[in-house]
Amino acid sequence: MSIDLTQAWNALVAKGTMKNLFEDDSGRAIEAGVRMGALGPESYAIAVDTGVEICGPAELTRFASGMEMLFNPVGKLKPHTRPPKAGRQPDLKTEAAACPFGCQDADNPLSIRNRPSLAEVACPGLRWRAYPNVAPWEARGLLVWLPCQPDLDGGELPHLPQALEQSHLEDFLTVARSAEGMATFFNSLHGGASANHLHFQSVYCDRLLAAESADRAVRGSYTFLCNYPASGLVFPRDVPAQALWNPIEKIQSARYPLNLIGLSSGVYLFVRHPEHEILEEFPGRAFGAINLAGLFITSDAEERKRVTEQAIALAYGRLTIDRESLADLIGA
Ligand SMILES: [Zn+2]
Secondary structure, rough: OOEOOHHHHHHHHHOOOEEEEEEOOOOOOEEEEEEOOOOOEEEEEEOOOOOEEOOOOOOEEEEOOEEEEEEEEHHOOOOOOOOOOEEEEOOOOHHHHHOOOOOOOOOOOOOHHHHOEEEEEEEOOOEEEEOOOHHHHHHHEEEEEEOOOOOOOOOOOOOOOOOOOOHHHHHHHHHHHOOEEEEEHHHOOOOOOOOOOOOEEEEEEEOHHHHHHHHEEEEEOEEEEEEEOOOOOEEEOOOOOHHHHHHHHHHHHHOOOOOEEEOOOEEEEEEEEEEEEOOOOOOOOOOOOHOOOOEEOOOOOHHHOOOOOHHHHHHHHHEEOOOHHHHHHHOO
């Protein structure tokens, strides 16, 4: 099975619906989003009163190691509340009433239920629906996948916790293999997830990311990344769900956060250091699967100038548990 999400995404962009209105720090009214440009979808931001562009285009830089930095200035315009401290963050609220997707509140115009959906896929466990992220850092496509069970009473978008069961993992692999030209990922709680509602994401990806070109070392039945800043495991793209579930079950039982990403070359699993959720050297920033796979993302022009390849490598090393600890944890 293969689904062309890019075409559905482009159609939505062409309709002109992928935009947000908000005020920046100075109270200026801004319209920002994604529009169709000469080369395809592009991020933009304009001042509402004058219609004048207030942002340059997104730019991708590739370091010598293959690590990349995506600079997308649009993300900086909208005021954000930063976590007050580094380290482990408070738990996200579990109740549906606090769900950032507004999953049970179709009367709320901001509820995800009022967005157009891009696709639905019947997976072995659940049925999943893709919604567009309307403030994406990648203009060519960023989607969120949520279980949808319209046949169940009150279950249009069931508010399930953001943790993997074996059947969810089977679903993840189905979605990842179906979504052509996309990287599909799962960020656990305390591992970059911003909602405690079961979800995956897919992002347009037309190239190999740095983790895919890194060296490998086989140990027992596992393949480890080596000479790569983040420690992690690599599985074939057609890995049986059971083989991937074995380590994930151990990692979740030991209460370690994790990041999982399906790329064209395989499936990558990163295990996070529980106390290094937010790093002092990158205050206010949550890192997730796509970052550890090799894409550092910033919307801050100063940060872009300041951050070196070495600083990113150091950060990714601190975010993940070291290889020996990882091997102990999974019994490799
Ligand atoms: Zn929810």
